[in-house]
Amino acid sequence: MAYSAAKKPRPKYLSLSAILFEIRLPLAGWVSILHRASGVLLFVSTLWLLFMLDRSLASPGGFDFVRHYLGLAPVKLALLVLVWAYCHHFCAGIRFLLLDLHKGIDKARARASSIAVLVASLALTVFFGARLW
């Protein structure tokens, strides 16, 4: 077995399908890459969020416009994605702060905390989503 493993062709170049289907990230890796992705999403979306804050505070008409606008299904869906992005970034960030303080850095607890982040951010998204509807 060890011999056949050593005979694998090297170097191995990563194809898109390898990146998508062959490389399996551990759960902590998913928390990390989703922290990045949600961060970029929030950076870009701040333009949209500031636009809505601006309109909603500008005048009663602007407020009604934003309320109506947020009632549209695609807008609600987009906002829900941002709510998830914020919750995930928040929860994963707290996990990283605790890791920086050397809390829960052994393998078992790090894995447990990554599951907790994924579950908690989804639960918070459902909670805030239900409140927003």
Next chain:
Amino acid sequence: MVKRIVVGAHYGLRDWLAQRVTAVVMAVYSAIVVVVLMIGQPINYAVWRDLFAQGWMRVATLLFAASVAWHMWVGMRDILMDYVKPTGVRLSAQVLVLLVIAGYLGWTVQILWR
């Protein structure tokens, strides 16, 4: 000897620490806003406007926005350093990110002190 490049990370602790300090500021603000919105009256225009007319809310939101700006800069710069290798492209992207963040911050001030 470390080879220093202009689009690098300045090889220091300050940005790393700033990212964490600003994270705590944003977390505290987020928690306060969620509590205020959940225990307060149903949101209509008057409630919404009065909330942002209060001095403490304006200052807290400005502190939040400043933290967001700094945090975004460190995060976006880290991502650009990881994925964008050509120095010219990376520098251009970093400048673009900084201009966008400055624009966000200016717009926020304009919204808060209209």
